[in-house]
Structure formats: C-alpha cells, structure tokens
Amino acid sequence: xxxxxxxxxxxxxxxxxxxxxxxxxxxxxxxxxxxxxxxxxxxxxxxxxxxxxxxxxxxxxxxxxxxxxxxxxxxxxxxxxxxxxxxxxxxxxxxxxxxxxxxxxxxxxxxxxxxxxxxxxxxxxxxxxxxxxxxxxxxxxxxxxxxxxxxxxxxxxxxxxxxxxxxxxxxxxxxxxxxxxxxxxxxxxxxxxxxxxxxxxxxxxxxxxxxxxxx
Ligand code: AP5
Ligand code: MG
Numbered sequence: 583x584x585x586x587x588x589x590x591x592x593x594x595x596x597x598x599x600x601x602x603x604x605x606x607x608x609x610x611x612x613x614x615x616x617x618x619x620x621x622x623x624x625x626x627x628x629x630x631x632x633x634x635x636x637x638x639x640x641x642x643x644x645x646x647x648x649x650x651x652x653x654x655x656x657x658x659x660x661x662x663x664x665x666x667x668x669x670x671x672x673x674x675x676x677x678x679x680x681x682x683x684x685x686x687x688x689x690x691x692x693x694x695x696x697x698x699x700x701x702x703x704x705x706x707x708x709x710x711x712x713x714x715x716x717x718x719x720x721x722x723x724x725x726x727x728x729x730x731x732x733x734x735x736x737x738x739x740x741x742x743x744x745x746x747x748x749x750x751x752x753x754x755x756x757x758x759x760x761x762x763x764x765x766x767x768x769x770x771x772x773x774x775x776x777x778x779x780x781x782x783x784x785x786x787x788x789x790x791x792x793x794x795x796x797x
Contacts (some may be wrong), residue, residue: 583608583661584686585795586668588765589694591754592704593780594787596693597717599601599665609658612665613646615715616653618743636744638753639670640761647676654684661689669762674769692768692794694780694787698755705746712739723784 585608587595599610605698617635631641650667668674696704707720707765718725730737739778745754769775776794780787 583689586664586691588691590758592701593694593696595665599663602663607660608663610663611653613615613667616649638745638750640757643645643672674765690776691774693777696780705751709740
C-alpha cells in the first residue's frame with residue numbers, strides 16, 4: 583500500500599511515518615530528510631538548496647521529483663509512505679506518472695489536520711536524534727534517559743533544525759497554504775483523501791491513521 587502523509591509543518595508526518603515503518607515495515611520517503619542528508623554530505627545540490635530551506639521556502643519541483651524518482655525502485659512489499667512529498671500540483675502529477683510507470687499506484691492520502699497554534703508549539707520544541715532520525719519534543723515526547731536516544735541508544739546526538747524558528751516557520755506555513763493545500767481538493771476528487779484529526783496524543787493519532795488505512 584503506497585500512501586501520502588499530507589499536512590502542514592509540525593503536523594506529525596515524520597513521527598507517524600516512523601511508527602508505520604516500525605509497525606508495518608513500510609518504507610518512508612521524506613524529501614525533507616533527503617534534502618537535509620544532501621546538505622550534510624555537502625553535495626552540489628545540497629549547497630544549492632541550503633538557503634532556500636533555511637528560509638522555509640520550497641525547493642524546485644525538478645530537484646524533489648528527481649530525488650523521489652531515484653528511490654522508487656527500492657524493494658518494498660508493504661509500500662511507500664510519501665512524507666512531505668508531493669507539495670505542489672506539479673509534484674502530485676509527477677508522482678502519479680512515476681508510480682504508473684512502475685506498475686504501481688497510490689492507495690490513500692492521509693490529511694493530518696492540526697491548528698496553527700499547536701503547530702508552532704510542536705515546531706519550536708522539536709529535536710531529533712542525529713543518528714537514527716527519531717523525533718522528540720521538549721514537552722510532548724522527551725527521551726526516557728536525558729540526552730540518550732530511546733530508539734538507538736546514542737548519547738549526545740540530539741540536534742535541532744535550522745528552519746525551526748518563528749520566521750522560517752511563518753514562511754513554511756505560507757508555502758503550505760498557498761502551494762500544498764490545493765492537493766487536498768486534488769486527492770479528494772480522486773477519491774483518495776482520508777482526513778484525520780492530528781491533535782491529541784501521538785498514540786491516539788497513530789490509531790486514527792491505522793483506522794483510516796485499514797477501514
Ligand atoms: P520537511 O522536512 O518536510 O518539513 P515540514 O513539512 O515543514 O514538516 P516537518 O518535518 O517540520 O513536520 P512533521 O509533520 O514531519 O512533524 P514531526 O513529526 O517532526 O521539509 C523541510 C524543507 O525542505 C521545506 O521547508 C522545503 O524547503 C524543503 N522540501 C521538502 N520537501 C519538499 C518538496 N516536496 N518540495 C519542495 N521543497 C521541499 O513533529 C513535529 C514535532 O511535534 C516533533 O517534536 C514531534 O515530537 C511533535 N509531535 C508529533 N506528533 C505530536 C502529537 N500528536 N502531539 C504532540 N506533539 C507531537
Ligand atoms: Mg518531517
């Protein structure tokens with residue numbers, strides 16, 4: 583089953599994608615994570631996108647479609663979770679064509695609805711493990727042992743994102759409402775949209791997503 587997790591910055595796409603990977607063996611394809619990896623490894627493309635990402639603007643369709651196209655041959659029986667992709671109508675069209683060219687299809691688009699106030703609280707408290715990518719929050723999800731990742735046990739590897747500040751967040755939200763939210767209507771018209779309430783405990787939200795996928 584190939585699915586999209588659609589939602590604004592901080593909606594919990596990455597958090598819930600990690601759960602689906604652990605529970606169902608699905609493969610997470612996060613364009614945000616791929617772009618950050620390109621920056622860390624210092625590729626030409628990574629250097630090109632750094633300032634755009636830090637400002638909270640969208641990277642070009644061409645770059646992100648290329649990143650996804652490279653990954654679609656990975657083996658997966660359980661399916662892909664597209665996290666943070668597509669983000670424009672052009673990307674949505676490209677994804678449909680790419681999947682079709684592989685004889686695959688998209689089964690569901692889960693729209694995670696979270697109000698803006700909660701998004702700001704989630705984004706400003708977020709940190710992740712630099713080793714395994716597990717996500718945490720200063721208030722909502724703290725590690726069991728201070729400074730130690732619950733998932734991989736690495737010590738002192740936590741980091742915060744350069745675009746998790748108020749200015750960049752405002753730009754990211756604007757990009758979501760302007761360029762990405764039209765995808766809600768696009769997938770509704772294709773009869774693929776599943777809307778879920780993204781507020782509440784992480785476990786509760788996970789239950790709603792499972793219900794939407796299995797129901
Ligand atoms: P990307 O990395 O995709 O960022 P984003 O969409 O802004 O989303 P986030 O990763 O910030 O939020 P999330 O929904 O994953 O939330 P999370 O689970 O971490 O993109 C970054 C940049 O890359 C873009 O701005 C753009 O420049 C570029 N880019 C990427 N893809 C692109 C594309 N396709 N086209 C063009 N440009 C692209 O949760 C957030 C926090 O909340 C965490 O601390 C978590 O612990 C906490 N939390 C999660 N769930 C809950 C809950 N239920 N209750 C309380 N806290 C919770
Ligand atoms: Mg994310």
